[in-house]
Amino acid sequence: MILISLICAIPAICQQTETHSDTLVDTRYREDQFYIGLNYNIISSVPRGVNSRGLSGGLQLGYFRDMPINKRRNVAIAIGAGLAFDQFGQNLFIGEKLDQTTIFKVLNDEVTFDQNRFSMAALEVPVQFRWRTSTAESYKFWRIYAGFKMGYVYWYKATFKQPNNKVVQTDIPEFNNLRFSANLSFGYNTFNFYASYSINPFFTDATTNTGQTVDFKAIKLGLIFYIL
Numbered sequence: 001m002i003l004i005s006l007i008c009a010i011p012a013i014c015q016q017t018e019t020h021s022d023t024l025v026d027t028r029y030r031e032d033q034f035y036i037g038l039n040y041n042i043i044s045s046v047p048r049g050v051n052s053r054g055l056s057g058g059l060q061l062g063y064f065r066d067m068p069i070n071k072r073r074n075v076a077i078a079i080g081a082g083l084a085f086d087q088f089g090q091n092l093f094i095g096e097k098l099d100q101t102t103i104f105k106v107l108n109d110e111v112t113f114d115q116n117r118f119s120m121a122a123l124e125v126p127v128q129f130r131w132r133t134s135t136a137e138s139y140k141f142w143r144i145y146a147g148f149k150m151g152y153v154y155w156y157k158a159t160f161k162q163p164n165n166k167v168v169q170t171d172i173p174e175f176n177n178l179r180f181s182a183n184l185s186f187g188y189n190t191f192n193f194y195a196s197y198s199i200n201p202f203f204t205d206a207t208t209n210t211g212q213t214v215d216f217k218a219i220k221l222g223l224i225f226y227i228l
Contacts, residue, residue, distance in 0.1 A: 029073060029136050030066040031228070035080075037061070037194050039222030041088055045201060047212035049106040054089025054115060058220060062124065076130040084151065086218070087119040092208075094118065094158035095167050102172055104208045113162040120156035122179055124149050139228055144186045149196070151179035174206040174214075185224050196220040 041056040062082020069075055093116060095103040107116065128147035135141070154177075158169040183196040201215035208214060 029134075030068065031064075031076065031078075031130070031132065031134060031226075032066050033064050033226045033228055035060070035062055035064065035082070035224055035226050037222055037224035039086075039194060039196070039220040041086055042219040042221065043088055043090055043216065044198075044219055045215035045217040046090075046092065047104075047106055047208050047214055049108065050090055050092045052088070052090050054117065056087065056089045058084060058086035058222075060084040060124070060224075062126070064126070064128065066130070073136075074132050074134055078126075078128040078130055078145075078147075080124075080126045080128075082124045082126060083121070084124050085119075085121045086220075087117055088218070089115070089117050091116055092118075092214070092216075093160055093167075094169050094172065095160070096169060102169075102174055102206070104203075104206055104214045106208055106210075106212075113160060115159060115161040118156070118158050120153045122151040122153045124151040124179075126183070140189045142186075142188050143192065143226075144184075145192075146184045147182075148199070149179070149181045149183060151181070153177045153179060172203075174203045176200060176202060176204050181218075181220075183220075190225050190227070192224050192226065194220070194222050194224040 037060045039058045041058055043052060060082060062080050064078040064080035066076050066078045069077060091107040093105045093107050097103055126147060126149045128145045130145045132143040133141040156175060160167040180199040181196050182199060185192045185194045187193055197219050198217035201217055203214050203216050206214035
């Protein structure tokens with residue numbers, strides 16, 4: 001409920017910001033912005049038979065420092081810092097053998113389970129090339145922001161649940177904590193569409209019990225809100 005209330009309040013916050021801008025014009029303005037985004041996660045580069053099941057989504061938030069590079073100040077480079085939380089509901093089981101080697105197994109329809117989810121939280125440094133139609137008098141404008149993110153996953157967990165059985169993995173040697181992704185956002189004023197694609201796979205040198213390679217990448221689609 002707190003998150004929903006925050007999102008509903010975003011347009012009002014932006015309107016208040018714009019009202020102040022009518023009384024004071026800054027010819028050397030910057031689009032320094034807080035951001036919050038919600039996305040749906042689609043998995044790719046997975047073994048044959050792996051598909052999404054259950055809830056797959058994410059939340060991101062942070063701050064950008066805007067650095068205009070032309071006189072009109074509608075073209076800029078921005079660097080930021082943020083946090084991201086993502087989870088992937090799917091049918092790739094991640095467990096551990098007695099010798100502590102990792103098990104990757106595609107669960108077929110004969111295996112019933114209540115939950116099979118991979119979750120993670122990351123610190124991110126996004127970099128953007130920005131184009132917009134903004135002016136010093138108005139903060140309602142069209143924008144196209146393209147860039148990439150560098151991230152470090154400081155927490156992750158694979159969870160499998162079925163009646164009378166629960167498996168939780170928080171130490172997966174094949175998991176790559178460093179994350180790199182390309183992203184694009186475009187829209188008008190506060191509400192903007194967002195898309196992201198993983199450049200590097202989640203797992204390195206990982207194979208299923210049948211010998212299939214486990215790369216695991218993510219495509220994220222959603223909305224991102226920019227708040228001055």
